Amino acid sequence: MTPRQDIDIRPIHEDETRDWIRALNTGFQFPPTVSDADVRDRTTYIIPERTLGAFDGTRCVGTFRSFPQEVTAVGGTPVRADAISNVTVTSTHRRRGILTRMMAKDLAAAKERGDTVATLIAAEYPIYGRYGFGVATTTAEWTIDVPRAGLDPRWSGPDDGGRIDLVDGDDVRKTGPELHERLRRAQPGVVDRDERWWQVRTGALVVDPASWTEPFHAVYRNAEGEAEGLLTYTVDDHWGDVKQPLETAKVKDMIAVTPAAERALWQYVCSVDWVTKVRTGWRAPDDLLPHLLPDPRAARILTQADLLWVRVLDVVAALEARTYGATGTLVLEVVDRGGLSGGRYRLDASEAGASCARTTADAELTLDVSELGSLWLGDESAVRLAALGRVREERAGAASLADALLRTSRRPWCPDIF
Numbered sequence: 001m002t003p004r005q006d007i008d009i010r011p012i013h014e015d016e017t018r019d020w021i022r023a024l025n026t027g028f029q030f031p032p033t034v035s036d037a038d039v040r041d042r043t044t045y046i047i048p049e050r051t052l053g054a055f056d057g058t059r060c061v062g063t064f065r066s067f068p069q070e071v072t073a074v075g076g077t078p079v080r081a082d083a084i085s086n087v088t089v090t091s092t093h094r095r096r097g098i099l100t101r102m103m104a105k106d107l108a109a110a111k112e113r114g115d116t117v118a119t120l121i122a123a124e125y126p127i128y129g130r131y132g133f134g135v136a137t138t139t140a141e142w143t144i145d146v147p148r149a150g151l152d153p154r155w156s157g158p159d160d161g162g163r164i165d166l167v168d169g170d171d172v173r174k175t176g177p178e179l180h181e182r183l184r185r186a187q188p189g190v191v192d193r194d195e196r197w198w199q200v201r202t203g204a205l206v207v208d209p210a211s212w213t214e215p216f217h218a219v220y221r222n223a224e225g226e227a228e229g230l231l232t233y234t235v236d237d238h239w240g241d242v243k244q245p246l247e248t249a250k251v252k253d254m255i256a257v258t259p260a261a262e263r264a265l266w267q268y269v270c271s272v273d274w275v276t277k278v279r280t281g282w283r284a285p286d287d288l289l290p291h292l293l294p295d296p297r298a299a300r301i302l303t304q305a306d307l308l309w310v311r312v313l314d315v316v317a318a319l320e321a322r323t324y325g326a327t328g329t330l331v332l333e334v335v336d337r338g339g340l341s342g343g344r345y346r347l348d349a350s351e352a353g354a355s356c357a358r359t360t361a362d363a364e365l366t367l368d369v370s371e372l373g374s375l376w377l378g379d380e381s382a383v384r385l386a387a388l389g390r391v392r393e394e395r396a397g398a399a400s401l402a403d404a405l406l407r408t409s410r411r412p413w414c415p416d417i418f
Contacts, residue, residue: 007093008055009062009101011048016060020053023060027088028123041207045196052105054089054098061090064102066110069418070192071119071310074378074408075323076185078192082110082313084120085418103131104338111313111340116321117373118311119191121417128309132338134373135380136310137189137412140285142299144278146270150294155271158264161223169202172217175227176202182257188322188377189308189412197416201232201253215252218268220261229261230254233269245274251281253415263292282307284413308414310373315341318376319356324349326404333363333394334372341369349405364398367391378408 012020021034021042047067054062069083084106089098110118122128157164167175176198184190199205206212213234220229232253240246249269256262266289269278280289285304290296312318315334327350336342346359365382367375371390374380382402385391393399 006056007061007096007098007101009052009098009105010055012051012053012060014043014048016053017042017046019058019060020051020063023053023090024063024086024088026090027063035208037207041205050106050109052102054093054102056093061093062098062102063088064099064106066106066118069119070184071117071308071414072184072188072190073318073322073376074188074412075321077321078184079116079318079321080114081191082106082113082115082118083191083418084118087120099127100131107131107311107313107338107340114314116312116314116317117376118313120309120311121307122309125306128311129370130337131311132336132340132369132373133309133311134368134370134375135306135308136373136377137308137379137414138285138305139282139303139307139413140287140301141282141303142280142287142289143302144270144280144289144293145298145300146276146278148295149270149298151267151270153271155267158220158260158267160260160264162228162260162264163221164264164268165219165221167217167219169204169214169217171219172202172230172232173198173204175219176230176255179227179230179255179257183255186257187413188408189379189414191308191414191416191418193416218265220256220264220268222258222260228258229256229265231265231269235272235275246276247274248277248279249275250279253281254283259288262288266292282415284411286411307417308412310376312341312369312372312376315343315345315369315372316356316358318372319345319347319349320354322354322376322378324351324354324405325408327351328401328405330398330401330405331359331361331364332372333366334369335366336369338369347405362394364393364395365391365402366394375402375406377412378406379412381407 025032050066052064053060065086066084069081070078071081073079215232215234218231233249233251235249290299330347332345347356382399386399
């Protein structure tokens with residue numbers, strides 16, 4: 001076994017890209033063969049100095065990549081984030097501190113750059129809390145039994161003066177980015193999407209033609225002709241034994257910036273001929289969907305789980321970036337085993353804004369930086385965390401005050417995996 005100190009953690013060189021991808025595929029249990037097309041594609045978007053490899057001699061046995069991102073704070077402010085992805089350690093090299101070293105290297109660089117938070121989507125739950133990440137958003141997916149839903153099968157379009165138009169990928173690349181910008185200005189937890197994201201999702205960039213299925217795209221326009229929603233979906237080809245269509249529509253993405261758009265797009269996809277089930281894709285856990293149906297029981301939960309994890313790197317910047325629903329002052333003792341963000345902070349918050357600074361005043365609430373990540377977007381409850389023993393009140397009522405300040409009326413949501 002190679003000693004820990006002999007595993008070299010460093011940014012990869014250009015000629016190591018194929019070996020890095022092979023290690024990545026191996027870590028995620030994908031076929032290890034790497035195509036020339038995959039190598040060419042990867043080199044167009046990875047940032048070499050932020051693409052780490054763990055090397056045992058010349059063999060890559062660990063992968064780690066980060067890239068710039070913006071995540072929307074409560075109130076609509078975009079916050080600089082260090083987005084972490086492609087994290088693997090080859091099974092032959094587990095338990096040697098490889099991930100810890102890669103994570104420490106990346107987070108230190110993010111702190112030095114001035115990033116406010118780090119973000120990731122966790123494949124496995126138990127790993128990332130020890131690095132200061134906390135669950136900041138959850139996601140839900142429903143399957144809709146269309147015949148049971150109670151919707152009018154004769155429905156032919158919105159009754160509010162709006163309309164539904166089917167469009168192609170070129171139209172989506174024109175309309176989608178602006179709609180997504182409107183969504184992320186209003187929805188805490190949403191992350192930005194770059195041009196490549198839209199190219200991949202619309203087929204303008206196809207890395208693996210064998211796995212590509214061209215989707216349908218539907219745009220909702222209001223009575224004034226303004227686009228307010230975009231739905232992307234595929235439909236399988238399944239028929240019953242007695243020549244009966246039993247097809248399932250799978251929603252790949254839905255952006256709705258108004259309730260009218262959300263209602264119209266769900267009504268539309270549930271009205272497509274031959275579709276008897278709709279899989280909603282990943283939605284906010286408090287999505288309007290079930291109660292847009294005459295029979296909400298027709299929508300059955302398939303998945304409800306954590307999605308976006310947040311690691312606070314700059315407590316002052318993170319707490320000052322967001323808005324608050326009440327007025328109050330709270331002194332937080334933030335414990336950070338990673339040595340990046342720990343200390344005592346005084347938060348003075350009101351509906352007009354907030355200020356935060358280090359302080360020597362007595363702490364009122366003590367919490368790990370991972371719990372601060374869970375509270376930051378307003379989804380988690382400090383009272384609940386106190387009951388779980390994950391935060392500690394130093395002053396009676398401090399957790400309730402934290403909830404009054406930090407929690408949001410609608411839950412944060414991140415629609416994307418990265």
